[in-house]
Amino acid sequence: GAGVSQTPSNKVTEKGKYVELRCDPISGHTALYWYRQSLGQGPEFLIYFQGTGAADDSGLPNDRFFAVRPEGSVSTLKIQRTERGDSAVYLCASSRTGIGANVLTFGAGSRLTVL
Amino acid sequence: AQRVTQPEKLLSVFKGAPVELKCNYSYSGSPELFWYVQYSRQRLQLLLRHISRESIKGFTADLNKGETSFHLKKPFAQEEDSAMYYCALRDNNNDMRFGAGTRLTVKP
Numbered sequence: 001g002a003g004v005s006q007t008p009s010n011k012v013t014e015k016g017k018y019v020e021l022r023c024d025p026i027s028g029h030t031a032l033y034w035y036r037q038s039l040g041q042g043p044e045f046l047i048y049f050q051g052t053g054a055a056d057d058s059g060l061p062n063d064r065f066f067a068v069r070p071e072g073s074v075s076t077l078k079i080q081r082t083e084r085g086d087s088a089v090y091l092c093a094s095s096r097t098g099i100g101a102n103v104l105t106f107g108a109g110s111r112l113t114v115l
Numbered sequence: 116a117q118r119v120t121q122p123e124k125l126l127s128v129f130k131g132a133p134v135e136l137k138c139n140y141s142y143s144g145s146p147e148l149f150w151y152v153q154y155s156r157q158r159l160q161l162l163l164r165h166i167s168r169e170s171i172k173g174f175t176a177d178l179n180k181g182e183t184s185f186h187l188k189k190p191f192a193q194e195e196d197s198a199m200y201y202c203a204l205r206d207n208n209n210d211m212r213f214g215a216g217t218r219l220t221v222k223p
Contacts, residue, residue: 031209033211035213040124041215041216042121042201042213042214042215042216043159043201043213044213045210045211045212045213048209048210048211050209055208055209056208056210091159093159093211102147102164102205102209102211103149103161103164104151104161104211105160106158106159106160107158108158109158
């Protein structure tokens, strides 16, 4: 696609529920990043994929958070047993390798609200 | 681990005044530094990167390895520069980490 697409744009759920957030990167971008942004804060790194594999998942806060990218394009961030503290905007970004690499193109974000 | 610090959460200047947004980093390797900007109701987007050594929208930033800084500067601020600015560092493993951001307001 023309840009990074994230769905849903807004998600309201109840404490304890399971949530999936989807990211569709720019076609051909091999690197994909997930960030979490709370109000008044900068993007907090969660996980980075290079192709299908997670190159760095050190930012995932605990084992309730998991992300996959099975075919090296679309990625899904999964959050189990949601807590009110998980409420934030979840940002996805992608980049290509080679010339122009490391310049991230961001999606519009998925705003998660846990009641 | 790398760390990016933006000491000012808020910065307000008048139109036509010079502006400097501060960014300091800590990283033991050879970093690549970026400035990203988020205008109201828009997505986070790249403003400039240090390896390009370019001026974008009148903004420049110089990597100072001695002071571990990458401050963003513009000699004459414009109202349309009002936005959130984030400094970011890419490490040798391609991880990209962001600072907490500075909200710049340019008053008429």
